[in-house]
Amino acid sequence: MDEKLPPPSPQEQQQLLERDRISRRSFLMNVGLAINGMVGVLLAVPVVAYILGPVMRRREYLTWIDLGDAAKFNPGETKLVSFRNPFTNEWDGETANIPAYVRTEAHGRYTVFAVNCAHLGCPVRWFSESQLFMCPCHGGVYYADGSRASGPPERGLFEYPTKIENGHLFIEAGQMPTLSNSAALRPCSEKSQPTLVKRIAPCPGTDEPTIG
Amino acid sequence: MPWYRRTYDWLERRLQLEGPIKDAVLHPVPKSTASWWYVFGSASAVLLVLQVVTGILLALVYSPSASHAWNILQMLNHQVPLGWFLRAMHGWGSNFMVAIVVIHMAQVFLFGAYKFPRELTWIIGVFLLLLTLGMAFTGQVLRFDQDAYWGLAIGASILGRVPWIGGQLVHLMLGGPIINGATLTRFFALHVFILPGTLLVLTGLHVWMVVKLGINEWPMPGRLVRRETYIQEYNELAHKDGLPFFPGAAWKDAYFAAAILLAVALCAAYFGPYGPTGTPDPTIINTVPKPDPPFLWIYTVLSYLPPEMETPFLLIVPPLAIAVLLGLPFVAGVGEKSWWRRPVAVFSVMFLAVCWASFTHLATYTPWSPKMNAWSGAPIPTAFLERRTPLERQGANVFQEKQCRNCHSIGGSGGLRGPALDDVATRLTEDQLIRQVLLGGGNMPAYGSTLSPPETTALVRFLNTLHPNYQPAASDASRAVAGQGGVPSASTVERGNGQHKTQ
Amino acid sequence: MKGLGLVLLAATALSGCHMPGRPAPGPEVPRPESVMSFAQLYGENCSGCHGADGRNGSAMELGNPVYLAIIDDAALRNIIANGEKGTLMPGFGNAAGGSLTDKQIDALVSGMRARWAKPNVLAGMTAPPWKASQPGDATHGAAVYTQACARCHGNTSQQPGAAGSILDGSFLALVNDQTIRTIVIAGRDDIGQPDWRNVLLGRALTDAEITDLTAWLIAQTPPHPGHPYPSTQPTAERPGEQQPLATHTQ
Numbered sequence: 027m028d029e030k031l032p033p034p035s036p037q038e039q040q041q042l043l044e045r046d047r048i049s050r051r052s053f054l055m056n057v058g059l060a061i062n063g064m065v066g067v068l069l070a071v072p073v074v075a076y077i078l079g080p081v082m083r084r085r086e087y088l089t090w091i092d093l094g095d096a097a098k099f100n101p102g103e104t105k106l107v108s109f110r111n112p113f114t115n116e117w118d119g120e121t122a123n124i125p126a127y128v129r130t131e132a133h134g135r136y137t138v139f140a141v142n143c144a145h146l147g148c149p150v151r152w153f154s155e156s157q158l159f160m161c162p163c164h165g166g167v168y169y170a171d172g173s174r175a176s177g178p179p180e181r182g183l184f185e186y187p188t189k190i191e192n193g194h195l196f197i198e199a200g201q202m203p204t205l206s207n208s209a210a211l212r213p214c215s216e217k218s219q220p221t222l223v224k225r226i227a228p229c230p231g232t233d234e235p236t237i238g
Numbered sequence: 239m240p241w242y243r244r245t246y247d248w249l250e251r252r253l254q255l256e257g258p259i260k261d262a263v264l265h266p267v268p269k270s271t272a273s274w275w276y277v278f279g280s281a282s283a284v285l286l287v288l289q290v291v292t293g294i295l296l297a298l299v300y301s302p303s304a305s306h307a308w309n310i311l312q313m314l315n316h317q318v319p320l321g322w323f324l325r326a327m328h329g330w331g332s333n334f335m336v337a338i339v340v341i342h343m344a345q346v347f348l349f350g351a352y353k354f355p356r357e358l359t360w361i362i363g364v365f366l367l368l369l370t371l372g373m374a375f376t377g378q379v380l381r382f383d384q385d386a387y388w389g390l391a392i393g394a395s396i397l398g399r400v401p402w403i404g405g406q407l408v409h410l411m412l413g414g415p416i417i418n419g420a421t422l423t424r425f426f427a428l429h430v431f432i433l434p435g436t437l438l439v440l441t442g443l444h445v446w447m448v449v450k451l452g453i454n455e456w457p458m459p460g461r462l463v464r465r466e467t468y469i470q471e472y473n474e475l476a477h478k479d480g481l482p483f484f485p486g487a488a489w490k491d492a493y494f495a496a497a498i499l500l501a502v503a504l505c506a507a508y509f510g511p512y513g514p515t516g517t518p519d520p521t522i523i524n525t526v527p528k529p530d531p532p533f534l535w536i537y538t539v540l541s542y543l544p545p546e547m548e549t550p551f552l553l554i555v556p557p558l559a560i561a562v563l564l565g566l567p568f569v570a571g572v573g574e575k576s577w578w579r580r581p582v583a584v585f586s587v588m589f590l591a592v593c594w595a596s597f598t599h600l601a602t603y604t605p606w607s608p609k610m611n612a613w614s615g616a617p618i619p620t621a622f623l624e625r626r627t628p629l630e631r632q633g634a635n636v637f638q639e640k641q642c643r644n645c646h647s648i649g650g651s652g653g654l655r656g657p658a659l660d661d662v663a664t665r666l667t668e669d670q671l672i673r674q675v676l677l678g679g680g681n682m683p684a685y686g687s688t689l690s691p692p693e694t695t696a697l698v699r700f701l702n703t704l705h706p707n708y709q710p711a712a713s714d715a716s717r718a719v720a721g722q723g724g725v726p727s728a729s730t731v732e733r734g735n736g737q738h739k740t741q
Numbered sequence: 742m743k744g745l746g747l748v749l750l751a752a753t754a755l756s757g758c759h760m761p762g763r764p765a766p767g768p769e770v771p772r773p774e775s776v777m778s779f780a781q782l783y784g785e786n787c788s789g790c791h792g793a794d795g796r797n798g799s800a801m802e803l804g805n806p807v808y809l810a811i812i813d814d815a816a817l818r819n820i821i822a823n824g825e826k827g828t829l830m831p832g833f834g835n836a837a838g839g840s841l842t843d844k845q846i847d848a849l850v851s852g853m854r855a856r857w858a859k860p861n862v863l864a865g866m867t868a869p870p871w872k873a874s875q876p877g878d879a880t881h882g883a884a885v886y887t888q889a890c891a892r893c894h895g896n897t898s899q900q901p902g903a904a905g906s907i908l909d910g911s912f913l914a915l916v917n918d919q920t921i922r923t924i925v926i927a928g929r930d931d932i933g934q935p936d937w938r939n940v941l942l943g944r945a946l947t948d949a950e951i952t953d954l955t956a957w958l959i960a961q962t963p964p965h966p967g968h969p970y971p972s973t974q975p976t977a978e979r980p981g982e983q984q985p986l987a988t989h990t991q
Contacts, residue, residue: 087415119305120519147391175683196402201415204398508764516770625903634799691967692914
């Protein structure tokens with residue numbers, strides 16, 4: 027075992043460093059460190075830009091999507107439809123098939139809701155019998171017009187902007203709706219309440235009990 | 239000299255590892271630390287190794303492709319020989335690792351081991367806990383089933399609540415506008431490279447510091463930690479009343495490590511792998527997503543927070559909790575270590591443990607969620623339909639068809655979101671029932687615009703029969719008085735179970 | 742050597758196929774449309790109203806062999822897929838907004854027949870057809886009611902019989918002529934209610950009698966059923982009031 031090369035002792039290391047503190051070698055070392063620092067910054071720019079790529083392309087995400095002939099939606103019905111997300115790759119598989127609910131009040135009056143609960147994004151289910159959307163995760167419930175009925179959501183369902191062109195229903199979609207990229211809390215409008223509730227509850231979204 | 243001795247010497251002359259390893263393994267530790275309470279740290283490390291090994295084995299087959307990942311997991315479960323067992327080992331290893339890391343942390347906290355000079359060991363330990371939880375979450379994502387998909391949606395929705403930059407954060411997390419292939423690949427990179435790399439480096443530092451600073455001695459009430467004298471006291475303890483770590487204390491670690499590995503294997507063999515549940519197709523609306531066991535308590539918290547408190551809570555409490563953990567050794571870095579003299583510490587741990595246990599228990603049956611199939615899949619027990627009039631039976635149909643059952647249970651089945659209605663007629667009069675059904679309130683939606691008058695009448699007639707065991711139905715005294723021309727009836731006990739109502 | 746043996750034993754046990762954790766064949770959660778098991782489909786979609794085994798539910802007894810004998814597959818399929826208008830039976834087919842595919846509905850129909858149909862349940866008798874062939878005569882139906890139904894169901898809704906009134910306005914508003922016809926013919930043996938052969942003493946009801954009875958009963962539906970104060974005008978019809986959205990007529 028005595029054949030091993032002993033490492034330099036701490037004192038020796040210190041002496042060597044002291045000797046070279048002010049010398050050409052230490053100057054070159056400092057310059058070398060500075061060059062590496064600059065190259066590092068230079069390389070960091072593309073790396074950061076690469077990482078932020080999904081954020082910088084946000085403008086491309088939203089497009090008008092054709093949901094098909096508007097006449098196929100019957101008045102008084104709420105229907106689950108799905109569309110292929112426009113911003114997608116082949117290997118996204120079925121994850122790029124995005125569902126939505128089309129509510130038809132009369133021909134020409136369409137509201138398209140995202141399936142994502144306004145609470146934390148779980149898929150709400152439509153029950154035509156009770157005219158309610160119910161969320162399986164934390165128990166959010168919405169009325170047929172998307173306004174909040176009960177549970178933890180603090181607003182109604184997310185709505186996609188709609189338009190009719192050549193008899194086809196279009197929605198502006200392409201990204202997962204969350205509280206920050208959809209319209210902010212919808213004002214408590216007259217329109218958002220079922221007729222009967224309107225007479226009693228000032229605003230179902232405010233979580234105040236109606237009577238008693 | 240035998241051949242193996244010569245080989246060893248040849249290697250050691252070049253590697254020169256014998257010295258440092260001997261130093262680390264044989265360093266003296268206080269005798270009191272050779273305890274079964276000190277095995278959780280090493281067990282966490284052993285589980286980390288298990289996770290790395292099983293993870294690499296799974297990576298031999300797995301492919302982080304959104305269109306294939308789910309099918310590959312099916313193949314692992316059904317076609318690759320013992321693929322399911324490896325998946326189960328990795329999944330159960332993850333559960334055990336989270337549990338053991340948390341127990342280790344509680345033990346370290348109760349033993350005051352985070353105090354001087356081991357503050358940094360604790361701080362790195364906090365990051366190790368966060369990384370372990372991060373591994374558990376990203377691992378759930380790689381399972382890429384419905385739970386993974388909607389778990390990501392929940393994560394994105396939480397990020398979306400961040401003010402100003404929430405939208406950007408969501409896209410950064412998802413790697414694009416929606417949950418898709420880009421999301422899976424970046425969670426794969428997190429789970430396989432970034433988090434485990436950091437975890438291994440920090441674990442190395444953590445262990446290095448344990449070796450360099452010595453294992454925390456068994457705390458004695460009244461033996462206070464002082465910055466000036468602690469190191470000297472500890473060295474005296476370790477050298478005068480100590481023993482070499484190996485084998486003096488290490489044999490218990492070895493036994494426990496083997497027991498934990500065996501427990502993981504038994505759980506894997508008995509309970510099998512986690513899922514995958516349904517395919518990650520967002521158009522399948524009929525799904526009830528659920529997080530993995532380590533996150534069940536969060537599920538409960540998110541359900542019970544009042545709506546207006548939710549965003550502040552989500553954004554403030556986690557950073558605050560981490561700050562408290564990180565700041566702990568700076569606030570309480572010296573002084574008493576023994577739990578006998580730290581009642582606040584003991585009660586904090588007990589409080590958190592009780593909260594965690596009850597939240598997790600609640601999340602196993604989610605009383606806040608509507609039971610989505612109860613209306614069409616939970617029959618009304620026959621006892622509630624016996625000798626009912628045709629109208630009352632139609633009322634039971636209304637009760638089911640309008641999805642009342644999704645939130646209200648009868649006879650023990652149905653949703654738990656609203657109160658059970660087995661004896662609702664003893665609590666509410668007919669008029670109160672009508673009011674509650676039509677107007678809702680108390681977290682119940684108003685059904686006024688959904689129920690027609692006959693449906694309401696039928697439903698309320700049915701609900702009015704729900705006063706079992708001859709309990710009297712709630713009745714409006716003024717009605718009886720009005721009906722008898724102002725003369726109150728002798729008794730309010732009018733109807734019992736199965737008795738027919740007088741019209 | 743003993744240790745090695747134990748390890749070998751454990752290894753064989755591990756590689757053996759009898760571990761309880763081994764996943765059953767097929768995906769743990771199949772796509773909803775690929776579920777074809779009658780027990781699961783019926784349990785999740787029908788049992789809520791029609792009872793756990795097609796019996797003792799609040800709605801029609803599907804396990805009634807007489808019922809299965811008089812209704813054909815096409816009618817059953819149509820009711821499951823599109824619901825029954827004028828009653829509380831909603832449509833479960835994809836087209837009606839439900840979750841069942843045509844194949845799943847077929848599985849339900851054939852499953853019901855396989856489980857609950859009994860050969861020769863009519864014992865040689867010809868039951869009246871499930872669907873009425875001609876409109877009924879309501880005036881004659883009143884007599885049939887008094888003769889056949891009043892004994893148990895009472896003469897008027899104010900004087901219900903032991904089995905409860907079927908002249909109640911709300912009840913009549915929640916059923917249609919087919920519901921009445923079906924239940925008169927098939928009865929409900931699970932809750933002890935007679936089929937068309939046993940309503941009258943000595944003889945079975947005829948097709949014409951059932952049709953007339955149905956027409957009369959439906960004609961008894963009041964104009965504003967379910968209104969708690971029938972003598973007053975509904976609020977919705979007063980000037981300046983808007984009718985609440987009626988969603989019942991699906």
